[in-house]
Amino acid sequence: MNVAILGAGNVAWHLSRAFIMSGYPVRQIWNRTPDKAADLSFEIGGNSISDLSQIKDEIDLVVITVSDSAIEKVASLLKLKEHQILVHTSGSTSIDILKPYAKDVGVIYPLQTFTKGIALDFSTIPFFIEGVDSRLEDKLLRFMGTVVPKVIAANSDQRMKLHISAVFACNFTNHFYSIAEEVLKEAGLEFEHLKPLILETANKILKTYPKNAQTGPARRNDVNTMDKHLEVLSTHPDKEEIYASISQHIVKMYQKKAEDLK
Amino acid sequence: MNVAILGAGNVAWHLSRAFIMSGYPVRQIWNRTPDKAADLSFEIGGNSISDLSQIKDEIDLVVITVSDSAIEKVASLLKLKEHQILVHTSGSTSIDILKPYAKDVGVIYPLQTFTKGIALDFSTIPFFIEGVDSRLEDKLLRFMGTVVPKVIAANSDQRMKLHISAVFACNFTNHFYSIAEEVLKEAGLEFEHLKPLILETANKILKTYPKNAQTGPARRNDVNTMDKHLEVLSTHPDKEEIYASISQHIVKMYQKKAEDLK
Numbered sequence: 001m002n003v004a005i006l007g008a009g010n011v012a013w014h015l016s017r018a019f020i021m022s023g024y025p026v027r028q029i030w031n032r033t034p035d036k037a038a039d040l041s042f043e044i045g046g047n048s049i050s051d052l053s054q055i056k057d058e059i060d061l062v063v064i065t066v067s068d069s070a071i072e073k074v075a076s077l078l079k080l081k082e083h084q085i086l087v088h089t090s091g092s093t094s095i096d097i098l099k100p101y102a103k104d105v106g107v108i109y110p111l112q113t114f115t116k117g118i119a120l121d122f123s124t125i126p127f128f129i130e131g132v133d134s135r136l137e138d139k140l141l142r143f144m145g146t147v148v149p150k151v152i153a154a155n156s157d158q159r160m161k162l163h164i165s166a167v168f169a170c171n172f173t174n175h176f177y178s179i180a181e182e183v184l185k186e187a188g189l190e191f192e193h194l195k196p197l198i199l200e201t202a203n204k205i206l207k208t209y210p211k212n213a214q215t216g217p218a219r220r221n222d223v224n225t226m227d228k229h230l231e232v233l234s235t236h237p238d239k240e241e242i243y244a245s246i247s248q249h250i251v252k253m254y255q256k257k258a259e260d261l262k
Numbered sequence: 263m264n265v266a267i268l269g270a271g272n273v274a275w276h277l278s279r280a281f282i283m284s285g286y287p288v289r290q291i292w293n294r295t296p297d298k299a300a301d302l303s304f305e306i307g308g309n310s311i312s313d314l315s316q317i318k319d320e321i322d323l324v325v326i327t328v329s330d331s332a333i334e335k336v337a338s339l340l341k342l343k344e345h346q347i348l349v350h351t352s353g354s355t356s357i358d359i360l361k362p363y364a365k366d367v368g369v370i371y372p373l374q375t376f377t378k379g380i381a382l383d384f385s386t387i388p389f390f391i392e393g394v395d396s397r398l399e400d401k402l403l404r405f406m407g408t409v410v411p412k413v414i415a416a417n418s419d420q421r422m423k424l425h426i427s428a429v430f431a432c433n434f435t436n437h438f439y440s441i442a443e444e445v446l447k448e449a450g451l452e453f454e455h456l457k458p459l460i461l462e463t464a465n466k467i468l469k470t471y472p473k474n475a476q477t478g479p480a481r482r483n484d485v486n487t488m489d490k491h492l493e494v495l496s497t498h499p500d501k502e503e504i505y506a507s508i509s510q511h512i513v514k515m516y517q518k519k520a521e522d523l524k
Contacts (some may be wrong), residue, residue, distance in 0.1 A: 068487055092479075092487045112459055113477050118469060124458040152455070161449035164491050164505075165442035169456050170463040171478030172508045173435045178472040178515065180427035187423035193414070194431050195467060196386040197374055201432040202464035205457060207380060210440040215375050216433030217354075225330055225354045229426050238511055243426075245507060246434045249500055253440065 001143060002058050004028040006074055007065035008036040010114035011089055015065060016044050018122050022147040027059060032066070052077040055084070061143075063108065064088040064098075075101040085136070091163025094156040095130050106131040106140050109159050113170050122147075128154035128162060179239060211257070218250035263405060264320050266290040268336055269327035270298040272376035273351055277327065278306050280384050284409040289321060294328070314339040317346070323405075325370065326350040326360075337363040347398070353425025356418040357392050368393040368402050371421050372410075375432050384409075390416035390424060441501060473519070480512035 001024045005012050008031035016026045026046045031037035037048035049055075055062060055078060066074050068090050075098055080086060086102035091109055098105035107130040112120060127144050129151055131137030137153060144151045154162065177198060181191045204213040217225040226247050233240040263286045267274050270293035278288045288308045293299035299310035311317075317324060317340060328336050330352050337360055342348060348364035353371050360367035369392040374382060389406050391413055393399030399415060406413045416424065439460060443453045466475040479487040488509055495502040 067482070068484065092490050111455060113462055113466070113475075115466065115470075115475065115477070118466070120462070121458075126455045126458070154451070158449045158451060160490065160494055161445050162451065162455070163487075164494060165445040165456060166459055167478055167480075167491065167505070168438040168445070169442040170459050171476070171480065171512070172438050173460075173463055174466070174472050174476055175480075175508060175512050175515075176430040176434050176438075177467055178476065180431040181472055183423050183427040183430070187420045189416070189420060189424065191467075191471065193373060193388045193424070194427060196383075196388070197428055197432050198435075198464050198467060200375055200382070201435055202460050204375070204377065204380070204436070205439055205453075205460055208377075209453065210436050210443055213375075213377065214433070214436055214440065215377070216429055218429075218433065218437075220329070222330065225425075228354050228422065229429065232422055232426060238514070242507065242511060243429070245504065246437060249504060250433070250437050252500070253437075 001060045002027050004030070004055055004059045004062045005040075005065060006030045006052070006062065007067075008033075008040040009065060009067075010116045011065040011110070012040060013116050014114050014120055014122075015063065015089065015108075015110070016040065018147050020044055021122075024147070028055060030054075032070075053079045055080065057081055059084060061085045061087065062102075068093050072097050078102070085140070087140070091166065092160050095132060096156070099132065104132065104136050106136055107156070107159065108140065108144060109154070109162070111162055111166060113166075123149055126150040126152055128152050128159055130155055130159065179242070183239070211253075214250070214254070216250075218247035219254060221251050221254075263322045264289050266292070266317055266321045266324045267302075267327060268292045268314070268324065269329075270295075270302040271327060271329075272378045273327040273372070274302060275378050276376050276382055276384075277325065277351065277370075277372070278302065280409050282306055283384075286409070290317060292316075294332075315341045317342065319343055321346060323347045323349065324364075330355050334359050340364070347402070349402070353428065354422050357394060358418070361394065366394060366398050368398055369418070369421065370402065370406060371416070371424070373424055373428060375428075385411055388412040388414055390414050390421055392417055392421065441504070445501070473515075476512070476516070478512075480509035481516060483513050483516075 003019050003024050003026045005016050005026055019026055028049050029037045029041045029046055030049045034050045041048040064071055064074055071088050080102045085104040086098050087106045087108050089108055095107050109128040110125050112125045127148050129140045131140050141151050230240055233243055265281050265286050265288045267278050267288055281288055290311050291299045291303045291308055292311045296312045303310040326333055326336055333350050342364045347366040348360050349368045349370050351370055357369050371390040372387050374387045389410050391402045393402050403413050495505055
């Protein structure tokens with residue numbers, strides 16, 4: 001398989017490395033800002049192109065890694081041949097968006113948070129695959145199975161829910177690390193102190209389901225402690241509101257659980 | 263130092279191990295439910311007692327690990343001698359609560375999430391120490407410094423903020439893992455798939471501050487994707503509301519950051 005990568009951001013940076021490491025050359029790289037395409041091609045080889053109509057016939061797989069809102073525009077400017085497969089890598093974009101622009105269309109969605117320059121262990125990251133028909137889906141599953149060990153078929157609805165779950169488990173979680181950092185800063189304390197707790201919280205889910213690992217004032221419905229915390233947070237209405245609403249949601253979840261067991 | 267532990271829950275289980283491993287015998291264990299005290303003393307040695315007035319003269323340090331709401335009641339039933347130090351282990355309880363019940367009072371607050379039966383690496387957990395006066399605080403810092411490597415002085419206000427930051431970084435974070443699990447379940451997908459993402463999200467904070475690690479639709483103010491997610495969540499108004507409010511808070515935080523840089 002000869003690969004072309006469209007986009008030169010974090011996903012492109014990581015995916016192109018995974019392809020190359022598995023023996024699939026990334027022959028062409030396009031980016032809206034040509035300099036960035038040139039930078040990436042300098043790092044990983046291949047040629048940067050400035051015009052989407054320049055995809056060569058030797059390319060078998062065209063991977064769109066641009067931001068969701070630009071996927072259709074990028075796809076519409078391609079002039080692909082019958083044998084070329086077109087995929088995007090977006091969690092919350094349907095496969096349908098690609099259908100007008102190629103016969104064989106699909107999705108390769110890696111469930112991970114990508115930061116440029118921080119290498120990832122691809123052996124643990126699950127890749128969710130969709131193909132326009134079962135023949136192509138099988139082909140993409142087989143191909144990606146030679147790049148990474150974890151490939152799973154998932155349709156567009158499932159992929160959207162994967163993305164939503166990732167927003168909660170990764171994006172929102174990281175935001176709470178930021179809030180915690182701000183609270184500590186106000187008390188003249190280093191964020192450093194929280195690191196063992198953050199790592200242990202994440203590592204616990206390797207041993208048990210998150211519902212069994214839940215601790216804290218809301219889990220115990222410890223109204224007295226929650227009130228003290230809300231009092232301290234009252235000078236920051238945003239944080240106070242988030243604290244109250246998440247705590248309430250936790251209380252409700254475990255009340256419901258207790259009732260289910262009755 | 264001879265230690266007595268009051269309470270036989272998760273904190274007692276872990277702390278008593280830390281004391282014993284450092285050569286400080288836990289001689290007496292009390293719990294409201296005597297069977298639980300007996301169970302813990304069976305595991306770690308020492309004697310279980312059923313009456314709080316039975317603390318022996320040989321005890322140097324009495325550690326209250328019961329739930330916050332029971333601390334004062336437990337302290338009030340003790341009959342301590344002049345040489346005996348009384349501490350609690352609560353994040354959100356002031357040192358003042360102990361003052362009527364002993365001359366030397368303090369706090370030993372380990373910042374960690376404790377799950378009974380899951381061993382912890384005490385070498386990484388920070389312990390926050392407060393003493394009623396600087397003489398006792400120094401004494402407690404020195405003593406705890408022989409039990410664990412990370413001891414830091416923190417007053418009751420700072421400790422409360424440590425606890426609040428832990429609620430965000432640990433309890434609320436774990437709750438979002440639970441929500442993510444529910445979203446995946448609905449899509450017929452295993453929670454397993456999220457584990458690499460959760461671990462990477464936590465591990466990132468070892469390399470950079472959380473504000474630099476923030477990714478996701480809200481960080482990019484990608485209204486289109488957020489709307490799609492809210493649409494999918496609309497059958498679960500609680501989740502929809504949380505998604506909207508946290509996303510809004512993220513958008514605001516980074517807008518503010520961008521303005522600060524202007």
